Amino acid sequence: MKRRHLLTGVAATPALxxxxxxxxxxxNEASVGTGDLGVVIERSRGTLAxxxxxxxxxxxxxGGLGDLSHASVVFSRDGASAFVFGRDGALTRVNLLTxxxxxxxxxxxxxxxxxxxxxxxxxxxxxxxxGGVKVFDANTLALVADIPAMVDGKASRVVGLxxxxxxxxxxxxxxxxxxxxxxxxxxxxPVITKLGGIGHQPYDGLVTPDGRHYIAGLFGxxxxxxVDLWDDAPKARRILAGYGRGEVPLPVxxxxxxxxxxxxxxxxxxxxxGHHEVLVVDTTTWQETARxxxxxQPVFVIARPDGxxxxxxxxxxxxxxxQVIDTVSRQVVRTLEPGKAxxxxxxxxxxxxxxxxxxxxxxxSVIDTQHFVxxxxxxxxxxxxxxxxxxxxxxxx
Amino acid sequence: MKRRHLLTGVAATPALxxxxxxxxxxxNEASVGTGDLGVVIERSRGTLAxxxxxxxxxxxxxGGLGDLSHASVVFSRDGASAFVFGRDGALTRVNLLTxxxxxxxxxxxxxxxxxxxxxxxxxxxxxxxxGGVKVFDANTLALVADIPAMVDGKASRVVGLxxxxxxxxxxxxxxxxxxxxxxxxxxxxPVITKLGGIGHQPYDGLVTPDGRHYIAGLFGxxxxxxVDLWDDAPKARRILAGYGRGEVPLPVxxxxxxxxxxxxxxxxxxxxxGHHEVLVVDTTTWQETARxxxxxQPVFVIARPDGxxxxxxxxxxxxxxxQVIDTVSRQVVRTLEPGKAxxxxxxxxxxxxxxxxxxxxxxxSVIDTQHFVxxxxxxxxxxxxxxxxxxxxxxxx
Numbered sequence: 149m150k151r152r153h154l155l156t157g158v159a160a161t162p163a164l165x166x167x168x169x170x171x172x173x174x175x176n177e178a179s180v181g182t183g184d185l186g187v188v189i190e191r192s193r194g195t196l197a198x199x200x201x202x203x204x205x206x207x208x209x210x211g212g213l214g215d216l217s218h219a220s221v222v223f224s225r226d227g228a229s230a231f232v233f234g235r236d237g238a239l240t241r242v243n244l245l246t247x248x249x250x251x252x253x254x255x256x257x258x259x260x261x262x263x264x265x266x267x268x269x270x271x272x273x274x275x276x277x278x279g280g281v282k283v284f285d286a287n288t289l290a291l292v293a294d295i296p297a298m299v300d301g302k303a304s305r306v307v308g309l310x311x312x313x314x315x316x317x318x319x320x321x322x323x324x325x326x327x328x329x330x331x332x333x334x335x336x337x338p339v340i341t342k343l344g345g346i347g348h349q350p351y352d353g354l355v356t357p358d359g360r361h362y363i364a365g366l367f368g369x370x371x372x373x374x375v376d377l378w379d380d381a382p383k384a385r386r387i388l389a390g391y392g393r394g395e396v397p398l399p400v401x402x403x404x405x406x407x408x409x410x411x412x413x414x415x416x417x418x419x420x421x422g423h424h425e426v427l428v429v430d431t432t433t434w435q436e437t438a439r440x441x442x443x444x445q446p447v448f449v450i451a452r453p454d455g456x457x458x459x460x461x462x463x464x465x466x467x468x469x470x471q472v473i474d475t476v477s478r479q480v481v482r483t484l485e486p487g488k489a490x491x492x493x494x495x496x497x498x499x500x501x502x503x504x505x506x507x508x509x510x511x512x513s514v515i516d517t518q519h520f521v522x523x524x525x526x527x528x529x530x531x532x533x534x535x536x537x538x539x540x541x542x543x544x545x
Numbered sequence: 546m547k548r549r550h551l552l553t554g555v556a557a558t559p560a561l562x563x564x565x566x567x568x569x570x571x572x573n574e575a576s577v578g579t580g581d582l583g584v585v586i587e588r589s590r591g592t593l594a595x596x597x598x599x600x601x602x603x604x605x606x607x608g609g610l611g612d613l614s615h616a617s618v619v620f621s622r623d624g625a626s627a628f629v630f631g632r633d634g635a636l637t638r639v640n641l642l643t644x645x646x647x648x649x650x651x652x653x654x655x656x657x658x659x660x661x662x663x664x665x666x667x668x669x670x671x672x673x674x675x676g677g678v679k680v681f682d683a684n685t686l687a688l689v690a691d692i693p694a695m696v697d698g699k700a701s702r703v704v705g706l707x708x709x710x711x712x713x714x715x716x717x718x719x720x721x722x723x724x725x726x727x728x729x730x731x732x733x734x735p736v737i738t739k740l741g742g743i744g745h746q747p748y749d750g751l752v753t754p755d756g757r758h759y760i761a762g763l764f765g766x767x768x769x770x771x772v773d774l775w776d777d778a779p780k781a782r783r784i785l786a787g788y789g790r791g792e793v794p795l796p797v798x799x800x801x802x803x804x805x806x807x808x809x810x811x812x813x814x815x816x817x818x819g820h821h822e823v824l825v826v827d828t829t830t831w832q833e834t835a836r837x838x839x840x841x842q843p844v845f846v847i848a849r850p851d852g853x854x855x856x857x858x859x860x861x862x863x864x865x866x867x868q869v870i871d872t873v874s875r876q877v878v879r880t881l882e883p884g885k886a887x888x889x890x891x892x893x894x895x896x897x898x899x900x901x902x903x904x905x906x907x908x909x910s911v912i913d914t915q916h917f918v919x920x921x922x923x924x925x926x927x928x929x930x931x932x933x934x935x936x937x938x939x940x941x942x
Binding site: 179180181182185201223225227228229243244246266267313358359378412413414432453456476497498499500538541542543 | 576577578579580581582598599620621622623624625626640641642643663664665710711712755756757775809810811829850851852853873894895896897915934935937938939940
């Protein structure tokens with residue numbers, strides 16, 4: 149079944165357009181909930197695959213989403229709508245029950261993801277071109293705030309955007325070596341707090357599960373920036389400075405991601421850029437307590453919801469492998485090869501299974517995290533990101 | 546509108562009966578998700594109030610649930626169904642979208658709550674009469690396992706039932722001073738592990754958010770029992786033994802509850818039975834690190850999802866008050882009086898608000914946890930427990 153959903157009549161400047169989605173199958177019965185739904189990005193054809201994590205099945209494909217080559221997704225508070233941030237700057241809202249696009253907007257020229265506010269009323273997009281952050285009303289997609297991220301007359305690319313308690317957003321300015329906090333508790337008067345001295349070239353960021361700490365990875369140096377958001381006047385400080393000292397850094401094949409919670413118990417597990425290592429950091433002292441040798445340059449380092457395991461995937465040429473770290477012994481306890489070009493992993497809400505996308509095998513594997521048995525494989529075209537609706541109830545997702 | 550839903554034709558022995566529920570309003574549109582739904586127990590008339598946490602409204606009332614005087618609720622994996630454990634031993638499944646009872650079973654003579662397995666396929670009830678635990682298939686409510694909890698020829702009352710990873714359940718035997726773990730990963734062959742030496746009269750239990758530790762409160766002595774479930778051979782040990790030493794215990798007006806996560810960051814906040822105190826315990830050493838004076842005998846001690854605050858309600862005669870502890874300063878930062886006979890509190894999934902039931906004012910208050918402003922009040926008949934569907938995605942709920 150070939151799909152053609154051209155984004156006609158939508159200007160490059162922000163403009164709201166309502167386009168029909170593609171409902172490939174019958175909609176759900178009204179008696180079926182949204183708690184076990186999810187979407188997989190089919191990156192090469194601009195399509196969302198709608199999946200169910202209870203039946204482990206593909207329910208439908210919804211097309212017409214444009215360039216999804218680095219797309220990410222957040223969910224509405226009720227779990228029924230997915231907000232899809234396309235690489236081409238499109239923001240699309242898809243209803244997972246009717247399986248249709250309910251709103252679509254070209255909000256930038258090049259976008260790299262987004263976030264949804266604590267109360268679910270605001271959706272924010274982080275942009276490369278023209279840079280900055282735009283905030284939209286989740287119901288209408290009307291523009292609420294435009295935050296250009298201008299420093300010394302130049303708009304910075306924005307990365308590491310995350311929600312914070314109190315309808316605030318935090319993000320990093322790749323080109324301006326800064327971390328900004330935008331408080332939209334009064335949406336008519338956003339208040340921006342700007343933190344400098346964070347180190348060089350923040351490339352991504354995460355908020356710890358408790359919403360207390362923001363960590364930005366640095367591309368321009370060995371180290372990370374840390375902000376304690378519970379301080380009365382939050383400021384950035386450097387942690388793990390010079391973690392690669394004495395080693396020859398490798399060429400970096402793919403920028404790691406700090407998205408997802410890589411905090412397990414009191415320790416954070418972080419990718420070492422340009423090294424075949426995962427760094428273990430004590431979140432009470434923020435000192436390195438261990439480093440774990442892994443099979444390649446880590447991309448995603450994600451804790452199972454209970455924190456007993458951390459799963460790692462890798463950049464080229466090691467991206468057919470996934471490794472599992474046991475957080476008690478701090479050993480790699482399993483190496484899996486679920487398929488070619490593993491791009492993403494997503495745990496089911498309570499962590500009994502993980503869904504792994506293997507782009508070049510057009511496969512998503514569902515793996516039991518206790519016994520490492522493959523429970524199901526789904527044929528999905530060039531799958532990249534996997535996102536479950538349970539994210540709606542969590543901070544930093 | 547008076548409701549009459551008599552439980553006719555249902556024997557005291559397990560028997561499945563399909564009864565019509567009471568849909569007071571039109572069902573939801575198919576395009577609305579279940580992520581922001583919840584229920585409030587209307588204890589005096591056997592009715593569930595269906596609420597929406599985005600609009601902060603009462604959507605419907607669903608009657609015919611029997612004796613809900615100490616009822617609790619778990620949710621199906623998709624968030625569409627509530628499993629209601631009635632004090633009278635009834636287990637009722639209610640679909641929140643169609644607003645109807647879809648299955649109902651008298652599974653015991655006196656029941657005190659239940660749990661749902663990690664993968665959502667099994668529902669377990671803990672019973673006072675005849676004691677023990679019964680496990681049911683979540684889809685059919687067919688009996689899967691009957692665990693009588695017999696010790697020395699006597700069936701013990703069961704409390705503190707919680708799900709554990711791997712389709713296991715853990716629970717405490719009030720009359721037999723024991724903690725049992727039932728492994729139903731092979732549902733045809735449940736495997737029971739029995740732990741003794743836990744102390745006297747466990748009255749409730751909780752699993753930490755990471756699923757690692759089980760804590761049972763003890764009614765028969767000052768102290769708690771702790772099990773590290775990540776040990777190869779888990780065993781119980783005593784913590785906080787003699788926490789009331791040198792103090793005259795007060796009469797206990799209401800048994801505290803350990804349900805809900807009272808773990809914030811690396812500390813657990815626990816009610817001191819018979820004292821006007823909350824105990825603070827370091828979860829790495831399991832030593833007491835502080836005790837906080839509060840306005841009465843604590844009943845629920847619940848951490849906001851981010852752990853920055855802990856909210857406490859109280860037994861008679863102080864049950865018109867709620868206190869808020871700031872976990873950084875460990876001070877009571879606010880005392881609220883939301884209504885008479887506060888019985889329960891439930892945080893919205895990401896913690897921006899808390900819903901508090903005041904039974905004797907027939908009121909549920911929705912309070913902003915940042916500024917302590919009352920955002921809404923709902924008129925609900927004799928409200929007790931408040932339960933949101935986001936529990937489906939969390940361990941220990």
